[in-house]
Amino acid sequence: MKGIVVRIQGNSYVVKVDDEKISCTAKGVFKFKKMQILVGDNVEVDMETKSITKIYPRKNEFIRPPIANVDQLIIVVASADPSPDLMLLDKQLVMAEKNGVEPIICINKIDLDASYTDIIEVYENIGYQVITTTAKNGIGIDKIARIINNKITAFSGNSGVGKSALTNNIFNEDVAIEGETSEKLQRGRHTTKHVELYEFAKNSFLADTPGFSSFDVDGISAKELAEYFIEFNNYIPDCEYRSCSHVKELNCGVKKAVSKRKIDKGRYERYVALYEKMKGDKKW
Numbered sequence: 001m002k003g004i005v006v007r008i009q010g011n012s013y014v015v016k017v018d019d020e021k022i023s024c025t026a027k028g029v030f031k032f033k034k035m036q037i038l039v040g041d042n043v044e045v046d047m048e049t050k051s052i053t054k055i056y057p058r059k060n061e062f063i064r065p066p067i068a069n070v071d072q073l074i075i076v077v078a079s080a081d082p083s084p085d086l087m088l089l090d091k092q093l094v095m096a097e098k099n100g101v102e103p104i105i106c107i108n109k110i111d112l113d114a115s116y117t118d119i120i121e122v123y124e125n126i127g128y129q130v131i132t133t134t135a136k137n138g139i140g141i142d143k144i145a146r147i148i149n150n151k152i153t154a155f156s157g158n159s160g161v162g163k164s165a166l167t168n169n170i171f172n173e174d175v176a177i178e179g180e181t182s183e184k185l186q187r188g189r190h191t192t193k194h195v196e197l198y199e200f201a202k203n204s205f206l207a208d209t210p211g212f213s214s215f216d217v218d219g220i221s222a223k224e225l226a227e228y229f230i231e232f233n234n235y236i237p238d239c240e241y242r243s244c245s246h247v248k249e250l251n252c253g254v255k256k257a258v259s260k261r262k263i264d265k266g267r268y269e270r271y272v273a274l275y276e277k278m279k280g281d282k283k284w
């Protein structure tokens with residue numbers, strides 16, 4: 001029978017098969033092949049022995065947090081407390097683009113500060129979907145409920161932006177712990193790694209994760225980076241050099257688009273900062 005891994009506890013894998021949650025073991029062959037079963041994996045379960053016999057090919061996979069087959073990433077920023085970290089937002093957009101995950105930006109805590117409209121404008125102009133919420137009193141939760149249908153969706157964003165509050169609001173009960181400080185999370189390795197899929201409706205899963213904030217970006221070259229700043233793509237053909245980095249070159253289509261305000265200056269500056277950093281030490 002085919003199922004989906006919704007939780008992992010040590011050597012025990014909780015697999016949702018039809019409407020049942022089954023606690024399974026994994027065959028030694030996975031260890032032999034050094035294959036790690038991840039939350040989100042589509043697996044074949046032998047119902048007699050309650051063991052996982054096969055992992056189906058993945059759409060994508062992440063190491064931190066350990067999860068596979070993510071369809072959507074809801075990147076949460078707060079209008080205030082903590083104030084929006086656009087560099088972190090852009091890094092997460094790059095990771096989403098690279099991994100074939102649909103990114104959606106959610107500005108939460110709009111009850112606290114009204115200056116978030118600038119952020120909406122910048123990112124909607126690029127073509128990203130931006131939704132606004134106040135998890136505290138349930139405003140905008142219906143918009144999230146609509147987009148998570150039939151998908152595996154993960155929240156991401158730094159600590160304190162309201163990911164757990166949003167999750168609890170969507171499920172109308174406390175499935176995630178709110179206000180858990182990052183310090184607390186970092187103390188126990190086990191807690192940091194804990195990832196679970198909550199079923200919102202049939203085939204609709206929300207992943208509560210400690211956040212995708214510390215990315216492994218070994219896989220991205222500095223040159224690749226421009227490709228994932230998706231609004232650059234229209235202007236790259238206007239660059240004089242095919243290997244243009246859009247940083248120091250004179251006749252650069254991207255830089256021209258910035259000066260004509262077709263590309264947001266802030267986004268461009270964050271691209272340059274990331275590019276320089278990646279060229280320098282390869283890690284962000």
Ligand SMILES: Nc1nc2c(ncn2[C@@H]2O[C@H](COP(=O)(O)OP(=O)(O)O)[C@@H](O)[C@H]2O)c(=O)[nH]1
Pocket residue numbers: 108109110111112133134135136137157158159160161162163164165166177178179180
């Ligand atoms: N004012 C306000 N506070 C919120 C809102 N959403 C969450 N909070 C509070 O912000 C704090 C951090 O929220 P939490 O969900 O734990 O953030 P997480 O670290 O991203 O999971 C908690 O004290 C929440 O009650 C909101 O929309 N407005």
Ligand SMILES: [Mg+2]
Pocket residue numbers: 163164165176177178179180
């Ligand atoms: Mg949380």
Ligand SMILES: [Zn+2]
Pocket residue numbers: 236239240244245246247249251252253254255
């Ligand atoms: Zn260029």
